């Protein structure tokens with residue numbers, strides 16, 4: 001029995017395209033209805049449920065007589081526009097049979113990466129849950145352009161789970177668990193539990209499988225699990241037909257156990273939800289001050305600046321020697337102000353430019369170290 005699963009009150013369920021649609025492109029009504037019954041049972045049993053559903057593009061293929069997932073963005077957008085409505089219609093009708101109202105929430109990258117939007121998205125989701133509705137989230141594919149596109153609902157689901165402070169994230173796919181290698185290979189074994197990064201060593205995590213409609217494969221699921229568990233949220237990965245069993249606490253699928261301590265929501269947001277608007281290159285002394293001594297970043301340790309950002313924007317702090325990002329922080333200066341300050345000491349700047357220039361470039365409270373920074 002998995003108590004982390006059975007004890008969860010607020011649950012985010014993410015379902016992939018391959019579990020909702022037929023290979024010829026179109027909604028697989030039976031599979032949607034099976035999922036609806038699982039969600040209905042959870043919600044009527046007193047759980048708060050948010051569904052992150054892929055499948056808009058795949059569901060739009062057959063109605064538009066498109067033989068396969070299109071490569072060009074405009075056709076994908078058109079397919080999503082057709083498919084999203086059909087998908088929500090099916091969910092709404094199915095969940096209505098359980099007495100549950102659904103609310104459609106379409107998000108763009110900005111909605112979960114810009115802090116003001118992030119709060120706004122949180123308020124909407126929270127209000128829907130308070131009103132007893134079941135939010136159904138997807139990326140707003142019809143307006144997402146290549147540059148601003150998430151394209152990966154696994155990561156979106158992990159951010160939504162953090163946003164609503166979920167107790168559990170369930171990732172449903174066309175494979176019943178994480179395997180030690182390609183699940184089609186006879187030597188591949190199911191991984192029952194992942195407690196930390198070392199449980200993943202030796203595992204070959206591959207891209208999307210045979211369905212032809214999924215996007216990220218196992219790579220994005222493992223990454224989503226890393227983000228959610230890093231925020232203290234356990235993750236169960238399994239196949240859609242096993243969802244009910246997994247939610248009953250049976251030992252199916254793969255359980256990713258959460259990190260012991262939940263980081264401050266603000267720093268989580270900074271590390272995982274923002275996209276950096278520029279890069280500050282740090283000399284070795286500054287890297288050591290920021291990473292080892294957790295100090296604020298001062299102009300003296302910066303060798304170069306890239307990007308066009310404004311004060312308050314997220315930027316990456318990179319090791320000038322290796323080019324590796326070591327931390328992300330909210331910068332206190334506009335990009336255009338920085339070049340004249342670089343390499344100069346704070347007292348000198350204050351004496352020549354005024355006391356306003358005594359401020360740190362990135363204050364340590366607005367700074368988060370990035371993964372893999374181990375020294």
Ligand SMILES: Nc1ncnc2c1ncn2[C@@H]1O[C@H](COP(=O)(O)OP(=O)(O)O)[C@@H](O)[C@H]1O
Nearest residue numbers: 016017018173179206208209214215216217218
């Ligand atoms: N180590 C692994 N364990 C399990 N599945 C894997 C692994 N490596 C690659 N895969 C593939 O990932 C696929 C699931 O990803 P994807 O098709 O993107 O699904 P979804 O549409 O549910 O997001 C599986 O069908 C499987 O073929």
Ligand SMILES: N[C@@H](CCC(=O)OP(=O)(O)O)C(=O)O
Nearest residue numbers: 017054055056057152153215
């Ligand atoms: N937003 C897209 C799905 C993107 C995506 O991540 O797909 P999947 O790998 O099937 O979860 C859609 O609804 O078609």
